[in-house]
């Protein structure tokens with residue numbers, strides 16, 4: 426077996442990794458509203474593994490504001506025979522807490538001498554609330570927020586941007602964690618190692634990351 430490249434950096438998604446999954450929150454909303462699973466996800470998030478003109482994608486790229494996206498998605502969903510209001514769709518997510526164990530492993534990443542970053546598809550209007558949930562300065566060398574740079578995962582340029590901010594880490598020396606398969610696949614296509622954070626079994630992702638980090642810490646020693 427070829428020697429794997431030495432691990433130098435860990436890139437974390439935020440929603441669905443440190444916080445509960447936004448997809449699960451929207452699915453629960455769909456159940457309450459009687460909208461089928463795939464239908465409600467597509468109405469809110471569009472085709473999430475593509476980068477399109479869906480209002481949610483434009484919102485994540487910082488091209489429109491939250492209220493415009495909310496209005497457009499109400500119109501889109503009404504035309505499809507449902508009524509999807511983003512404020513209601515995310516209601517359960519807002520109540521969810523941070524996963525302390527994920528914060529613990531992020532601390533271990535830095536203690537092992539590795540670099541770390543957040544790479545989040547996010548929304549200007551959520552900025553203050555999500556940033557207040559984590560000690561960002563303590564845990565991360567860089568925070569990449571889609572709406573600030575006009576790029577959203579799975580666009581490969583957002584991963585390259587993050588690796589650049591970390592001092593030009595090679596993709597093969599980086600691990601990326603995300604709860605959305607399409608985002609993990611895009612990182613893997615660039616040569617990064619991907620870890621999918623499963624909504625129902627997220628501690629497994631922590632175990633995998635922890636074993637990579639302890640191996641890297643051993644190699645550094």
Ligand SMILES: [Mg+2]
Nearest residue numbers: 438440441604
């Ligand atoms: Mg996510």
